[in-house]
Amino acid sequence: MEFIKRHFKSLIAIGIVFQIILSAITYHPDLRAFVLASKFINQGEVFTFYDHVSKLPAGDTTKKIYGDDIFIYPPLSYLIPAAFYAPFAPFMKDIYDQVIFQDESIYQSNVAFLPLIIFKLPSLFFSLLILFFLPKLFSKKEHGQIAQLIWAILPTNLLVSAGMGQVDTILAFLILLSLIKIKEGNLSQAAVFIALSSLIKPTGLVLLPLIFIFSLVREGLVKSLITITPALLVWGIVSAPFILSPGYRMYALMANHTSKTIYAGIQIAGATLIPWFFIAYSYIIVRLMHKKISLLSSIGLTILSVLAFNHFHPQWFLWVVPFILYKTITNKQFLLLLGLILSWILIWLSFEPSLHLGMVLSLKTNFPPTLANPLVDSTIVLLARSFILGTLIYLLSEKNEAK
Numbered sequence: 001m002e003f004i005k006r007h008f009k010s011l012i013a014i015g016i017v018f019q020i021i022l023s024a025i026t027y028h029p030d031l032r033a034f035v036l037a038s039k040f041i042n043q044g045e046v047f048t049f050y051d052h053v054s055k056l057p058a059g060d061t062t063k064k065i066y067g068d069d070i071f072i073y074p075p076l077s078y079l080i081p082a083a084f085y086a087p088f089a090p091f092m093k094d095i096y097d098q099v100i101f102q103d104e105s106i107y108q109s110n111v112a113f114l115p116l117i118i119f120k121l122p123s124l125f126f127s128l129l130i131l132f133f134l135p136k137l138f139s140k141k142e143h144g145q146i147a148q149l150i151w152a153i154l155p156t157n158l159l160v161s162a163g164m165g166q167v168d169t170i171l172a173f174l175i176l177l178s179l180i181k182i183k184e185g186n187l188s189q190a191a192v193f194i195a196l197s198s199l200i201k202p203t204g205l206v207l208l209p210l211i212f213i214f215s216l217v218r219e220g221l222v223k224s225l226i227t228i229t230p231a232l233l234v235w236g237i238v239s240a241p242f243i244l245s246p247g248y249r250m251y252a253l254m255a256n257h258t259s260k261t262i263y264a265g266i267q268i269a270g271a272t273l274i275p276w277f278f279i280a281y282s283y284i285i286v287r288l289m290h291k292k293i294s295l296l297s298s299i300g301l302t303i304l305s306v307l308a309f310n311h312f313h314p315q316w317f318l319w320v321v322p323f324i325l326y327k328t329i330t331n332k333q334f335l336l337l338l339g340l341i342l343s344w345i346l347i348w349l350s351f352e353p354s355l356h357l358g359m360v361l362s363l364k365t366n367f368p369p370t371l372a373n374p375l376v377d378s379t380i381v382l383l384a385r386s387f388i389l390g391t392l393i394y395l396l397s398e399k400n401e402a403k
Helices: 001-026 031-041 063-066 076-084 093-101 103-106 115-117 121-137 141-153 155-164 170-182 188-196 203-206 206-218 222-240 244-253 256-262 276-289 296-309 316-329 333-348 379-397
Strands: 265-269 274-275
Touching: 001 115, 001 121, 001 141, 001 155, 031 076, 031 093, 031 115, 031 188, 063 093, 076 121, 076 155, 076 170, 076 256, 076 379, 093 115, 115 121, 121 141, 121 155, 121 170, 121 316, 141 155, 141 316, 155 244, 155 316, 155 333, 170 203, 170 296, 170 316, 188 203, 188 206, 188 222, 203 206, 203 296, 203 316, 206 222, 206 276, 222 276, 222 316, 256 276, 265 276, 274 276, 296 316, 296 379, 316 333, 333 379
Parallel strands: none
Antiparallel strands: 265 274
16 A cells, blocks of 8 residues: 555556557457447437438448448437547548548558547546546545556456447446445435436446335335436436437337347246346345345446346446445455456457457457457356356345445
């Protein structure tokens, strides 16, 4: 701790500078969807961008590259990046087109590509916000500083914010704000932040009932309805303008990727499978109803359940990081934290190279997506995935003090 106190600001500064450098020398094709959406939005298609590609003629280049289902996330996933890009859009038309139509050229002649910093600016900005808001989750200053240092160098954060430029950083920030508000006792604001997070990716929709149940058990029906109503209004007001969009209804509102958490389950009949996620979720609800678990833990463990029973996207782990940092640092469970980080790294490295070494512009040709990966389906990766599930079981069985 003495070393951290002496060099804290320098270490944080180094972490931030490294993140910015990394954002200029790495690229993942998933970034194109946000660039494409922002192009349409900043041209005035704020509420109709979901349908732009589907209305193009069959031979159009954009339609051939991306297909009608390119935009699969809720509206804020695209509106927030578009707002960040707007000041730069008039000066970057050619660069927009390069990323959208010829992104392979970014690899061919660049060790670093500075416009990538602009395209990753939303994720970098919200990563920085998380860095500064994390201490508010902790009672002790030194715990908050440890969390900040871990966040600044955490591989998951670096991948999502600097490497991929994904909006999961925004979602993680909103989840962090909701946890802070829960600690402060402001359930209504916590619910609003969760509702906003569900407008990035829909995970938050399974978290809102937990706040309602917690309030219902302790404060009664009227108070619980007052608590949850602002969140429902926020979700409804933001979603309403897009309801008329066929593309939004088909590919984002009812997207297939939202059902991936319920693939794993117990087969109890020929056509009946009870998802393991539903079992864990129900167990959390029952414990919450009987005041055996805190609301903060119920939120964090539900997110961890979503990840434990999913086929796994490396960036999704970022959602649960604020809770994991709070839980392990507060309880001094540093081996558990280390185990989760190492497990995530092993799972991440089991993906094809475009998600790790192949993201580095200068290494793309040496690590093409077709390169055989020795970690794919290996026992060590299965063990890493099992460790995440084992951690969930351990934390579910803990004697939590409900507050």
